[in-house]
Amino acid sequence: MSAPMQRSRAIAATALALLVSACASQIGAGVSQADAAPGFLWGLWHGFIFPWSFIGSLFSPDIAVYAVPNTGGWYDFGFFLGITVLGGGSFFGSKSRKRD
Structure with missing residues (x-):
C-alpha cells in the first residue's frame, strides 16, 4: 500500500x-458526590466480575454490569482497570505467550 493511501486511511480513522x-456524554444524574456512591474500588470490582455480570444480565433484569449513580471518573477508571488488567483482557488477547 502506498504512503499517501496509508496517510489518508489514518486521517479517516x-x-x-x-x-x-463527540457523541459520548454522561447524564448529570449518573454522577453522585454522596459517600455511599460507588467509587474506584467498586469500579475495580465491577470490572473484574463483568463477564459473569453480563451473562447474568441476559437472564435477569435485576443484574446490571455498571453501577449508576457512581462517582464518575474514578469509578470509570476502576471499571476499566478491572476489565483490562484484573480480567486478563490484554493477556488473553495476545497472539503468543512465552513458555518457560
Missing part, C-alpha cells in the same frame, strides 16, 4: 474516532 467520541 482519526476523523471517525473523533466523530464517534
